[in-house]
Amino acid sequence: MTFICIVIYNQTQWEITELFFDGNIWAEYILSTINDAIIIYDEEDMKVLVIIPAYNEALNIVNTVNTLTSTCPEVDYVVVNDCSQDDTAAICKKNGFNYLSLPINLGIGGGMQCGYKYAFDKGYDIAIQFDGDGQHNADYIKDLIAPIEAGEAELVIGSRFINKEGFQTSAMRRLGINLLGFTLKVCGKVKITDATSGFRAASRDVIEFFSHHYAQDYPEPESIIAARVSGFRVKEVPVVMNERTAGVSSISSFKSVYYMIKVTLAIVIYRLVGKKWR
Amino acid sequence: MMTNLFKGILLVGVLIYLLIIIYLMKKGRMSLKYSLMWFFSGLMLLICALFPRIIGFFTDLLGIYSETNGIFFVGVCFILLIILSLTSIASGLSERIRTLVQTQAMLEKRVRELEEKLENKNDEI
Numbered sequence: 001m002t003f004i005c006i007v008i009y010n011q012t013q014w015e016i017t018e019l020f021f022d023g024n025i026w027a028e029y030i031l032s033t034i035n036d037a038i039i040i041y042d043e044e045d046m047k048v049l050v051i052i053p054a055y056n057e058a059l060n061i062v063n064t065v066n067t068l069t070s071t072c073p074e075v076d077y078v079v080v081n082d083c084s085q086d087d088t089a090a091i092c093k094k095n096g097f098n099y100l101s102l103p104i105n106l107g108i109g110g111g112m113q114c115g116y117k118y119a120f121d122k123g124y125d126i127a128i129q130f131d132g133d134g135q136h137n138a139d140y141i142k143d144l145i146a147p148i149e150a151g152e153a154e155l156v157i158g159s160r161f162i163n164k165e166g167f168q169t170s171a172m173r174r175l176g177i178n179l180l181g182f183t184l185k186v187c188g189k190v191k192i193t194d195a196t197s198g199f200r201a202a203s204r205d206v207i208e209f210f211s212h213h214y215a216q217d218y219p220e221p222e223s224i225i226a227a228r229v230s231g232f233r234v235k236e237v238p239v240v241m242n243e244r245t246a247g248v249s250s251i252s253s254f255k256s257v258y259y260m261i262k263v264t265l266a267i268v269i270y271r272l273v274g275k276k277w278r
Numbered sequence: 279m280m281t282n283l284f285k286g287i288l289l290v291g292v293l294i295y296l297l298i299i300i301y302l303m304k305k306g307r308m309s310l311k312y313s314l315m316w317f318f319s320g321l322m323l324l325i326c327a328l329f330p331r332i333i334g335f336f337t338d339l340l341g342i343y344s345e346t347n348g349i350f351f352v353g354v355c356f357i358l359l360i361i362l363s364l365t366s367i368a369s370g371l372s373e374r375i376r377t378l379v380q381t382q383a384m385l386e387k388r389v390r391e392l393e394e395k396l397e398n399k400n401d402e403i
Contacts, residue, residue, distance in 0.1 A: 103382055110379070110380065114379075114380040
């Protein structure tokens with residue numbers, strides 16, 4: 001965000017006006033209309049919050065947070081402990097982490113939504129979803145932020161399939177992800193290679209939208225179509241993901257067929273009944 | 279044609295059913311908002327049991343063979359409607375619980391941080 005302070009000499013006294021702009025169009029307009037003004041530019045950084053959803057991540061969470069804070073010391077983070085059965089909450093407290101602790105298990109959707117609500121309340125400009133299991137690499141956070149700062153998109157997905165580097169998951173899952181990508185392409189007119197990626201960045205408007213409406217069961221693909229139907233631009237950037245170091249994935253192989261049917265239906269239904277937000 | 283036996287069973291059954299509803303409402307175990315649809319369905323069945331002519335008229339109109347079938351048909355329709363509304367009620371409730379839980383979590387964080395701040399201040403003094 002560009003911060004401009006305009007000081008105007010008004011015949012008898014100096015008047016100070018503070019103005020905030022997203023782009024430079026207005027700044028140029030103001031410059032052209034005011035003659036005797038001193039204009040000070042100050043490029044202020046966007047406030048970034050990394051939301052780390054954690055359910056039974058006692059083995060990974062310390063590592064994840066420490067790697068994140070050492071790689072990106074300029075961003076804030078919040079761990080959302082979704083009523084874990086293990087001692088995730090105790091570990092967060094002991095290490096002095098910034099964390100939210102849900103009293104009831106809401107699932108990944110409810111937990112992430114809580115993170116978005118927190119981000120909205122605290123006035124963050126960008127919120128990044130960053131899984132607590134060590135799958136995501138903090139080095140790529142700046143790549144996710146870049147399109148939002150440049151005003152190219154409101155929701156940025158980190159995809160491991162663009163450059164096909166790092167952990168690529170099983171062939172069956174890739175087939176499922178391709179099918180979801182096809183559904184999203186038809187319904188949302190957007191090219192998504194990694195629909196289930198939980199590594200994503202959201203702009204201030206999307207944060208507000210998600211804090212009100214967020215898909216609950218398997219929210220990653222559904223939130224993409226929700227953002228598209230609501231009129232936001234979605235972009236993918238290449239990232240490299242690691243294989244999870246410990247713990248189990250939230251989607252087991254038995255449920256995956258059911259998952260595919262359910263998510264595909266959810267996307268189609270959202271396309272049919274979803275409304276543009278605002 | 280409805281036999282007198284079935285008419286009797288239906289009448290007694292519906293009366294017991296209505297009594298249970300009234301009992302639950304009286305005890306405050308069922309809120310008025312949700313009891314109305316149950317009550318209404320009971321009343322419809324009562325009317326059908328008391329005046330089989332009415333149901334006879336509709337069964338003829340809809341091409342249903344017997345009045346008994348008509349009664350079952352009306353009952354099933356009501357049950358479907360009620361189940362549907364229950365699903366919608368359950369969805370609304372889970373939405374509310376979710377919002378409550380999320381707000382509680384954020385408040386808990388605020389209280390925790392305030393307490394820590396207070397503790398630190400006390401330690402300084």
